[in-house]
Amino acid sequence: xxxxxxxxxxxxxxxxxxxxxxxTHASQVDDTDAIATVHAALDAGITTFDTADTYANTxxxxxxxxxxxxxxxxxxxxxxxxxxxxxxxxxxxxxxxRKHILxxxxxxxxxxxxxxxxxxxxxxxxxxxxxxxxxxxxxxxxRQGKVLYVGVSEWTAEQLRAGAALAKDLGIQLISNxxxxxxxxxxxxxxxxxxxxxxxxxxIVWSPMAQGVxxxxxxxGQPAPEGSRATDQNGSRFIxxxxxxxxxxxxxxxxxxxxxxxxxxxxxxxxxxxxNPNVAAALVGASRxxxxxxxxAASGVTLDADTMAAIDAAVGGVAVTDPEDTYSVSxxxxx
Numbered sequence: 658x659x660x661x662x663x664x665x666x667x668x669x670x671x672x673x674x675x676x677x678x679x680x681t682h683a684s685q686v687d688d689t690d691a692i693a694t695v696h697a698a699l700d701a702g703i704t705t706f707d708t709a710d711t712y713a714n715t716x717x718x719x720x721x722x723x724x725x726x727x728x729x730x731x732x733x734x735x736x737x738x739x740x741x742x743x744x745x746x747x748x749x750x751x752x753x754x755r756k757h758i759l760x761x762x763x764x765x766x767x768x769x770x771x772x773x774x775x776x777x778x779x780x781x782x783x784x785x786x787x788x789x790x791x792x793x794x795x796x797x798x799x800r801q802g803k804v805l806y807v808g809v810s811e812w813t814a815e816q817l818r819a820g821a822a823l824a825k826d827l828g829i830q831l832i833s834n835x836x837x838x839x840x841x842x843x844x845x846x847x848x849x850x851x852x853x854x855x856x857x858x859x860x861i862v863w864s865p866m867a868q869g870v871x872x873x874x875x876x877x878g879q880p881a882p883e884g885s886r887a888t889d890q891n892g893s894r895f896i897x898x899x900x901x902x903x904x905x906x907x908x909x910x911x912x913x914x915x916x917x918x919x920x921x922x923x924x925x926x927x928x929x930x931x932x933n934p935n936v937a938a939a940l941v942g943a944s945r946x947x948x949x950x951x952x953x954a955a956s957g958v959t960l961d962a963d964t965m966a967a968i969d970a971a972v973g974g975v976a977v978t979d980p981e982d983t984y985s986v987s988x989x990x991x992x
Contacts, residue, residue, distance in 0.1 A: 659674050659701060659703055659704075659953055659956045660673050660957045662937045662938065663859070664776070664806070664832050664859050664938075665806075665832030665857050665858050665937070666830065666832065666856075666858075667806060669734065669775065669776075671705040671734050671861075671937060671938055672702065672703045672704050672705045672938065673938050674703055674927070674939060674941055674952055674953055674955065675705040675861060675940050676695065676698045676705065676941065676942070677708070677940035677942050678691070678706070678707070678712060678717045678721055678942060679717070679942060680942070681694075681717075681942050684712075684713045686944045688723065692720070692724040693946050694943050694945065694946050694948075694949065695721065697943075697949040698943070698949050701953045702953070703953070704732060704733055705735075706721060706733065706734070706735050706736065707736040707737075707835075707861065707940055708721050708736070709737055709738035709741075710737060710743050710761055710764060710765050710768075711738070711740075711780065715743050715768055718765055718768040719768045721769060722769040723770075726770055730771060734775040735776075736774065736775060736776040736861075737765045737769065737777065738780040738810060738835075739753070739758055739761040739762065739765075739777065739778070739780060740780030740781045740783065740810075741781075743761075751991045752783045752786055753779055753783035753791040753991075754783075754794075755790050755791075758794040758795070758798070759798070762774075773802055773804060774803070774804055774805070775806060776804075776806045776807070776808050776833060777795065777798065777804040777806075777807055777808070778807075778809055778810050778833070778835060779791065779795075779812070779820075780810050781810065781986065781987040782812050782816050783987075784987065784988075784990075785990065785991050788819055788823060789823060792820065792823040792824055795807045795824075795827075795829065796827040796829050806830065806832050807824060807829055807830065807831055807832065808832060808833035808834065808835065809833070810834065810836070811835065811836050811837070811983070811986040811987060812834055812987070813848070813849065813983045813984055814848035814849050814851070814852035814980075814983070815852075817831070817853060817856060817858060818852055818856065821856045821857075830857075831856070831858060832857070832859065833858060833860070833861050834849065834853060834858055834859075835860070835861045835862070835863060836862060836863070837863055837864045838862035838863075838865065838936070839865050839867040839871060839926060840867065840911075840930075840968060840972050841867040841870065841871065841899055841908075841972060841975065841977065842976070842977050843976050844977055844978060844980055844982040844983050846978065846980075847979075847980030848983065850933070853935055854935055859936070859937035860937065861936075861937055861938045861940060862938070862939055862940060863940045864895070865926055865927050865929075865930040865939040865940070866923055866927065867899050868895050868896035869896070870904070870905070871908060871922060871923065871925075872923045872926075873908060873909060873911065873912055875899075875900060875905050875908075877902040877903075877905040878902060881900070898977075904972075904975045907971055907972045908922075908972060911968065911971050911972065914964060914967050917964070918964055920955070920958065921951060923951065923952070923955075924952070924955040925960075925968075927939045927941060927952060927955035928955040928960055929960065929968060931958070932959075932960055
């Protein structure tokens, strides 16, 4: 079963293995299998589910809503996000303006079939909207009861500081950031995590398996396995940087380390991100119910210092660590 951690400096506990449905629901996986996988997650003790209105252009929220229908709402933590356009890409169909936020939450609640979401996240930073406007809209949603907590995704250390200060002034909390983080992508360690620790913000990390590369299934000099993320139109652009032969060769050095501690390579990758005390949860997707049990086995695992050092020796030399890479994630223009 899954362990639970507090999210930021709040009283909200979430499952440290959190179910995410990016590129699976309403996309790679048919609805019947998606619903079965969500139910397997519930059976395994996962109570936290993360989605976004932009996933499958609103389709992922709809499928998750169907999958969670009939469950006790108070026993779930449902997260979604706002920023990217889901409509015809008109001038107000994206970003973090008051207009878009207030319209987007109503659509998300309707598709999810709930009255509120536990965490509403700014999916990127909006350079075109005053931050005060964004956080005033978030504060209004909190006071209306449509949103319980506020988070962000892929914000820089400076953006987190500014957002946390505004949230405090408005009487709400900014409690989470959702960045990419894995053995191969460590750019948040230099600035984002120290700032987050200071501010009482946790990380909910996506791609702890580096788009599946840390599973070991991609071999140097070999074509990508058929049906893998690297061959999928929706996911392939995110994985390309990890498919260099030197990276894939380094990843193969993780296999004996995983064997030594009695874990699969995916479990080792998930357990590794959870060793960071600023990480509240690892976002893990699944296309089949049987994958859930394997992922959950990474919960509660402690990797000793020798194991962590062996992992660094294996892949540290090919990991991306430059904090400057956190500054290029949010687009300069929102639409």
